[in-house]
Structures are given as structure tokens and as C-alpha cells.
Amino acid sequence: MKIIIISAVAKNGVIGKSNGEMPWHVKEEFQHFKKTTFGFPVIMGRKTFETLGKPLKGRLNIILTKKLGINYPFAEVKIFHSLTDAYSYCEKEKYEKVFVIGGGEIYSQAMETAGELIISYMNFQAEGDVFFPVIDSETWKVESREKRNEFEICRYIRK
Numbered sequence: 001m002k003i004i005i006i007s008a009v010a011k012n013g014v015i016g017k018s019n020g021e022m023p024w025h026v027k028e029e030f031q032h033f034k035k036t037t038f039g040f041p042v043i044m045g046r047k048t049f050e051t052l053g054k055p056l057k058g059r060l061n062i063i064l065t066k067k068l069g070i071n072y073p074f075a076e077v078k079i080f081h082s083l084t085d086a087y088s089y090c091e092k093e094k095y096e097k098v099f100v101i102g103g104g105e106i107y108s109q110a111m112e113t114a115g116e117l118i119i120s121y122m123n124f125q126a127e128g129d130v131f132f133p134v135i136d137s138e139t140w141k142v143e144s145r146e147k148r149n150e151f152e153i154c155r156y157i158r159k
């Protein structure tokens with residue numbers, strides 16, 4: 001099973017605000033995210049899910065929390081208490097790919113296990129205090145680059 005991290009990163013490395021807000025809304029980037037992840041499980045931290053407020057359609061939404069007893073009233077949501085348990089479930093269900101969709105805490109932890117990164121580099125700086133982790137060129141190599149209006153999609157694979 002392929003473990004893929006997908007993120008949108010501003011020029012200064014910002015991906016969001018710790019109060020949950022997403023600092024920008026770029027329709028074309030959102031469409032790229034939807035097209036890429038549609039039909040596959042998406043794994044996210046509890047804070048990111050609460051920012052979204054509802055599940056992403058057409059995808060199994062896996063929420064990570066350390067808290068016991070959290071429940072969300074949506075059929076397409078599953079809760080796990082570790083990344084490993086979430087991956088094991090997706091393996092068992094025979095998904096070909098799983099996407100780790102943030103936020104900062106979850107990206108940092110998933111960098112060790114992911115085999116691929118799909119990063120949209122936005123062409124502007126953003127205000128915020130949640131950052132994407134460092135992408136070490138010893139570990140990752142750029143596989144492709146694709147220019148769009150307000151961003152560039154960069155695909156990295158593990159060396």
C-alpha cells in the first residue's frame with residue numbers, strides 16, 4: 001500500500017494557523033487535492049478534522065486522536081489512536097493508496113513512513129504558525145513538477 005503525504009505549502013513554509021484556520025483558499029489547488037485523493041482513505045489529525053467540520057466526500061475519513069471516547073456522527077468517519085493502527089486498517093481493507101492530509105503534527109509523524117510527497121508550493125507567503133516539516137534532500141528526490149496558476153505541484157519519492 002502506498003502511503004502518500006499531500007499538502008499545500010506557502011513560500012514561507014506555512015500550512016495553517018494553530019487556531020485551525022486555513023490562511024488561503026485557492027480553488028484550483030482544492031480541485032487538485034480532491035481529484036488526487038478521491039476514492040482513497042484520507043488520514044488527518046483531530047484538529048484538521050474539526051477545522052473542516054464535516055467529512056470530505058467520496059473518501060473514507062480517518063481521524064487520529066489520543067483522546068478516548070471521541071465520536072463523530074458521520075458514517076464515512078473512522079477514528080484511530082495511532083498512525084500504525086490507521087495504516088493496518090487500510091492494508092486490511094486492501095486499499096492501493098492512502099493519503100495523509102495533515103495537519104502539521106500528523107505530517108511530521110508520517111514523514112518517516114510515507115513513500116511519496118505531493119506538495120503544492122503556493123506562490124505567496126502566508127500568515128500562520130503551523131509549518132510543513134523539512135524535506136531532507138538526502139531522503140527525498142523530486143520526481144516531477146507541474147506548474148499551475150498560483151502554485152507548482154512537486155512530487156517527491158523516497159530515495
Ligand SMILES: NC(=O)c1ccc[n+]([C@@H]2O[C@H](COP(=O)([O-])OP(=O)(O)OC[C@H]3O[C@@H](n4cnc5c(N)ncnc54)[C@H](OP(=O)(O)O)[C@@H]3O)[C@@H](O)[C@H]2O)c1
Pocket residue numbers: 006007008009014015016017018019020021022023044045046047048049051064065066067080081082083101102103104105106107109130
Ligand atoms: N496546507 C495544508 O495542506 C493543510 C492540510 C491540513 C491541515 N492544515 C492546517 O494545519 C493546522 C492543523 O495542524 P495541527 O498540527 O495544529 O493539528 P493536526 O495535526 O491536524 O492534529 C493534531 C491532533 O492529532 C492528534 N494526534 C497527533 N498525533 C497523534 C498520534 N500519534 N496518535 C493519535 N492522535 C494523534 C491529536 O489529537 P487529540 O488532541 O484529540 O489527541 C492532536 O492534537 C490547521 O491550521 C489546518 O488548517 C493545512
